[in-house]
Amino acid sequence: MSTVGNSTNIFWQESPIGKTERQKLINQKGCVVWITGLSGSGKSTLACSLSRELYTRGKLSYILDGDNLRHGLNKDLGFKAEDRVENIRRVGEVGKLFADAGLICIASLISPYRKDRDACREMMHDSSFVEVYMNMSLQLCEARDPKGLYKLARAGKIKGFTGIDDPYESPLNCEIELKEKEGECPSPVAMAEELVTPRDFLAPPCSVSSSASLSSSSAASLSLSAPTSASIPIAILTPISFSAPFQRIVQFAPSLRVLLVTFSTLIL
Amino acid sequence: MSTVGNSTNIFWQESPIGKTERQKLINQKGCVVWITGLSGSGKSTLACSLSRELYTRGKLSYILDGDNLRHGLNKDLGFKAEDRVENIRRVGEVGKLFADAGLICIASLISPYRKDRDACREMMHDSSFVEVYMNMSLQLCEARDPKGLYKLARAGKIKGFTGIDDPYESPLNCEIELKEKEGECPSPVAMAEELVTPRDFLAPPCSVSSSASLSSSSAASLSLSAPTSASIPIAILTPISFSAPFQRIVQFAPSLRVLLVTFSTLIL
Known part of the structure; x- marks a missing residue:
């Protein structure tokens, strides 16, 4: 018997x-891929593309989309500070369940506060939490404004909008960071091209990576993120090329590339 | 753009x-198997056995256990009336997500109020909600009292305990009903025997059933439940024998048994 929370x-x-x-049973590793970033940064597009690409590889994934969940599980929540915290907490808890079920759970939501994202990471005792930061500038996201929300926020019709009158706290230790190229918002066509071109990817030395493919619909490039001892980047990006810092790691660990490929087959 | 709930x-x-x-991808039909009944009626035992049996058949299931969820997703909820409603609602919403992901989601929780269970059924637009009623008497459950909760409730140390000072509303239209035999709480041994003996199972005339196996650890027998036009019983009970009322249905539809077997292969 126990007392937990209010129970x-x-x-x-x-x-x-x-x-x-x-x-x-389904030959994959359950995990949470947590995609965070400003509105309009391409989170949902990436989530959909990743889901499609995993599907073509026979892997079972499921998207937890922040907006979609507000139609169901989180429909009792608004955008007050405490509601936002609870919104993220619930997505984290459900993501944990999906990962435990063996699925690659793709959570796609702004999740602006570092503390809330880190709390979700902490829920995953086995470190299968992969934070993906859509590092697109506010200017770029606002120029895209695919939902027309920035206009409403600038006009004062939406209060507390992330990036306008509410802060976005970028990750300090995410596993994967995606950036725009030369201030340009990537087009779907550019994305398609990006699919077949090499990407930079840096894995923490003690972690594993993979050769699975990311068919993102944003022509973002992958850049280095700081290694986190508590995290295991999963297997979502291919073809892999190694950035300069990673090459330096490889100098000290020539067999690491072999390890990466080996682990990738285990994970995906 | 939309306004949904508080969003x-x-x-x-x-x-x-x-x-x-x-x-x-995983060759199965996503659904929610909702196991309801008094504390001590064998819900968790059935959930575990069902999960194990599905696993041996290569099917991916996941258990949403009421108590376990109170350690995570629902840890902010207590046992007040409104908290109980919210507890069931969230499990229903998460079950819906799992079913949508393609899994056989086994929800195991007392869920005493008909209205709350029906609300969860309503969430499932494609009628893949299978309500399983553990129809064990209060006397039997209290005699078992595996968690010692009835004793606490009788001593007044737990208020609002289902079956003691809070009502349990039995389902009117569940897909599957499990009953004790002659007032006896089934033993694990009896359960094992039950696995290989024929069971009664009545499917709604317009629904499908299956021949998959239930390795329940309770020697419960399956009895007839009223047909519901909105429900599709899934494929969890075998070997199937047909109860007298069902035999009458078969008289009017001699090919139904063939249909049942055919559909069972589609579902499981």
């Missing part, structure tokens, strides 16, 4: 079939 | 990979 007299129920069995 | 300025994001694709 008392509750028991933990173990299941005979655990994450390990489920992962074996 | 405004939100958009629905379509994914290129939908439920159909995911179901094809």
